Amino acid sequence: xxxxxxxxxxxxxxxxxxxxxxxxxxxxxxxxxxxxxxxxxxxxxxxxxxxxxxxxxxxxxxxxxxxxxxxxxxxxxxxxxxxxxxxxxxxxxxxxxxxxxxxxxxxxxxxxxxxxxxxxxxxxxxxxxxxxxxxxxxxxxxxxxxxxxxxxxxxxxxxxxxxxxxxxxxxxxxxxxxxxxxxxxxxxxxxxxxxxxxxxxxxxxxxxxxxxxxxxxxxxxxxxxxxxxxxxxxxxxxxxxxxxxxxxxxxxxxxxxxxxx
Amino acid sequence: xxxxxxxxxxxxxxxxxxxxxxxxxxxxxxxxxxxxxxxxxxxxxxxxxxxxxxxxxxxxxxxxxxxxxxxxxxxxxxxxxxxxxxxxxxxxxxxxxxxxxxxxxxxxxxxxxxxxxxxxxxxxxxxxxxxxxxxxxxxxxxxxxxxxxxxxxxxxxxxxxxxxxxxxxxxxxxxxxxxxxxxxxxxxxxxxxxxxxxxxxxxxxxxxxxxxxxxxxxxxxxxxxxxxxxxxxxxxxxxxxxxxxxxxxxxxxxxxxxxxx
DNA sequence: ATAAGTGTTCGACCATTTCGAACGATGATC
DNA sequence: GATCATCGTTCGAAATGGTCGAACACTTAT
Numbered sequence: 001x002x003x004x005x006x007x008x009x010x011x012x013x014x015x016x017x018x019x020x021x022x023x024x025x026x027x028x029x030x031x032x033x034x035x036x037x038x039x040x041x042x043x044x045x046x047x048x049x050x051x052x053x054x055x056x057x058x059x060x061x062x063x064x065x066x067x068x069x070x071x072x073x074x075x076x077x078x079x080x081x082x083x084x085x086x087x088x089x090x091x092x093x094x095x096x097x098x099x100x101x102x103x104x105x106x107x108x109x110x111x112x113x114x115x116x117x118x119x120x121x122x123x124x125x126x127x128x129x130x131x132x133x134x135x136x137x138x139x140x141x142x143x144x145x146x147x148x149x150x151x152x153x154x155x156x157x158x159x160x161x162x163x164x165x166x167x168x169x170x171x172x173x174x175x176x177x178x179x180x181x182x183x184x185x186x187x188x189x190x191x192x193x194x195x196x197x198x199x200x201x202x203x204x205x206x207x208x209x210x211x212x213x214x215x216x217x218x219x220x221x222x223x224x225x226x227x228x229x230x231x232x233x234x235x236x237x238x239x240x241x242x243x244x245x246x247x248x249x250x251x252x253x254x255x256x257x258x259x260x261x
Numbered sequence: 262x263x264x265x266x267x268x269x270x271x272x273x274x275x276x277x278x279x280x281x282x283x284x285x286x287x288x289x290x291x292x293x294x295x296x297x298x299x300x301x302x303x304x305x306x307x308x309x310x311x312x313x314x315x316x317x318x319x320x321x322x323x324x325x326x327x328x329x330x331x332x333x334x335x336x337x338x339x340x341x342x343x344x345x346x347x348x349x350x351x352x353x354x355x356x357x358x359x360x361x362x363x364x365x366x367x368x369x370x371x372x373x374x375x376x377x378x379x380x381x382x383x384x385x386x387x388x389x390x391x392x393x394x395x396x397x398x399x400x401x402x403x404x405x406x407x408x409x410x411x412x413x414x415x416x417x418x419x420x421x422x423x424x425x426x427x428x429x430x431x432x433x434x435x436x437x438x439x440x441x442x443x444x445x446x447x448x449x450x451x452x453x454x455x456x457x458x459x460x461x462x463x464x465x466x467x468x469x470x471x472x473x474x475x476x477x478x479x480x481x482x483x484x485x486x487x488x489x490x491x492x493x494x495x496x497x498x499x500x501x502x503x504x505x506x507x508x509x510x511x512x513x514x515x516x517x518x519x520x521x522x
Numbered sequence: 523a524t525a526a527g528t529g530t531t532c533g534a535c536c537a538t539t540t541c542g543a544a545c546g547a548t549g550a551t552c
Numbered sequence: 553g554a555t556c557a558t559c560g561t562t563c564g565a566a567a568t569g570g571t572c573g574a575a576c577a578c579t580t581a582t
Contacts (some may be wrong), residue, residue, distance in 0.1 A: 014562090017538065018279040018570065023322050030341050033348045037529060047572045052530070057277040061284050062377055066529095071472040073345040075374075079399030080291050080339045081339030087294045113336075116323055120336045138340030275531090278569060279539065308541045313561070352576060 021046065025054050026063070026073060034070040081138065085122055088113055088223065089216055090258035097121045097254050098225070102127040105227055105243065107234070110215075112148045113223035115140075117164055119149040120134075122223065144184050145173045145198035147211030148224025154188045154197070155213045155221035177203040196244040201231060208234035212247040219257040225251060265286035282307065286315050287324070287334060295331040332401035342399065346383055349374055349484065350477055356384045358515050359486070363388040368495070368503065372475075373409045376401075377441055378425055380410040383484065394432040405445050406434045408472030409485025410458035415449045415458070416474045416482035422449075457505040462492060469495035473508040478520040486512060 023045055042046040058064035062076040077191040094111050101109040102125035118140040143149030170179045178184045191197040199209035211226035227243050270405050274517045285305055301454040302309040319325035362370035363386035373380040379401040404410030439445045460470035466518040472487035488504050
């Protein structure tokens, strides 16, 4: 099929170096919120003056805040991130549906989209527990380790799917994670027939999940919806039939609503 | 050439120019999601190649995504923004409380924090309407135009308050917005006695609000909590006594819970 | 008073960003 | 099926601007 691809595989295309150091600072700041200038310079191995200049720039632009206890990432990231989130079609509708599903099943429901070959959490709701904030909002897991991720993969057009599988590194998340491309391929095929996908302790030990894809009016995949719970509770009929049916119904309704929005 | 360095706070401190152009791109991308390279270069008045390089860098770092219909801001902003949000003490507790208040009052409840001299939405919940997403999450309004903003100002130590008032530009949001520093000062004093603050169509026509401050265990202000609603519904006893009491109770409880967390 | 911890400034070196024009790829129009 | 319009991409030359390290200023603890 394709052959002229190898050259772009690893070559760092020409890139703005300064931006890398800038986001290094941001990155370190998220991992070590409230860090001081000296700490950051030390950890990043840049000159203090360099880090200082970047922090000052970031602060002036609103992306960093300096308080008495050190530097913090600013809420402008949240502002931008929220617009990024709402740029997904039907996000509001999906969010409501996620909460409905959580309530109906008593389990945790979540919605992912694909970005840069990973599954990114966009919404999550818990059935039983008090309404807790979404801790991992925006966090990423490999597509092949999530039921919703597999559902997304299965809806991709063949060439894109091929590319994506090519680029995957298949690092295990748990000892049940699929690490064989052929095995993943087979599961995608199987799930395509059924319309729903499973995750048996592949992303978290002791946790099962069922997932389905959400597609837009033109057939393009928007994201994936899944229900997660303890493996002892997600089993048998409920796991293999009831929850899938519920999800398929939800997906269907969602897709209709999205198409008419 | 010699620089006349006005040692006041006015001068542009030395700043990473490249970062400015980079965030110019990001900014434009949030305002015009899905823009093409040519559009961005045109609107920003940079060379196409320059914008291209920045976009490529941003994409490689995960902060921008290129889809068939153009470039989009990436969800990494959301990821970073969420950590910024949860770096505020007691955010989870506050969020729950906001939802409780919305449910109890049937009106809209919201939580702000101060950043860069503005009030930033961190949480919002609506009582009546279906659970809708927070549209303006991360968005900013002037402190002096929000009841919760005034509450925050009133809790600041005098020197900081002074500085902040100095820097304020007092641009009106509606025709009821306070634009006179002395008037604001007076309202802050008055509210300090009472413990709560009002907003009478100062941020949105036809809308009233009551707000209180939330403080941490050391007396430092964390943010402000407020209830908003149509001015015809927020009036009389309910507006000037019931809601304030409710909010003061909520703040009190919150502060206790936060102190013990 | 001293010391250790902040953040801040400065000038010289040289890395790197910027620009514009030309290229290649894709899709629309006639 | 050829031509035009648009899109993203590449390239080298010129100068803009980022990096470094040492020294400064400031606050708090010893």
